[in-house]
């Protein structure tokens with residue numbers, strides 16, 4: 065038998081949650097993020113800066129075949145969602161329904177990051193994000209308290225939602241600590257189908273001190289360049305047209 069006829073393409077390792085220095089608390093340039101991800105054996109990396117897609121667009125221009133453009137969005141009430149396969153930045157602080165509507169209008173997927181982390185976040189954030197999610201982050205390498213990831217996995221199973229493991233990398237050494245192994249895929253719908261057949265792999269979680277490093281970086285940058293990472297209310301008005309009546 066000719067094995068080349070039946071052989072499936074090699075599986076891919078995808079990390080759906082990582083930050084560049086376009087996030088105030090992360091260190092890598094978009095190119096460095098891509099290079100470090102590939103070095104760590106990650107084939108597809110979603111660049112998901114806080115409230116920003118500029119770094120993701122830069123990363124995709126550098127390595128179009130390897131990058132998914134995303135954004136980690138803080139919705140009204142501080143519930144966090146990630147939009148994947150975005151073409152335009154989505155403002156922060158919108159009602160969760162309006163945020164989801166904008167992600168879907170761009171053909172994107174809604175990813176619920178670390179739904180049960182951290183201790184300071186009330187549990188209802190998880191309910192809100194899981195109710196609208198296409199994909200649940202069942203392992204986040206920065207969620208250092210094991211029950212947070214365990215609860216996310218249980219919730220994904222209970223709701224029959226598609227699961228992914230991601231690093232939430234803010235620094236280069238974090239890449240490769242988690243990924244989901246999936247069959248080869250193309251585009252948003254293809255990723256969703258691939259994840260349904262995929263295997264989330266969590267290699268390691270960070271020490272809690274990784275958050276101290278991020279917070280220190282953010283504080284230093286705010287001192288040096290307070291306007292560079294201005295919150296939405298201090299930005300120029302967004303060019304995105306409002307959708308519907310939200």
Ligand SMILES: [Zn+2]
Pocket residue numbers: 081082083136177232
């Ligand atoms: Zn993140």
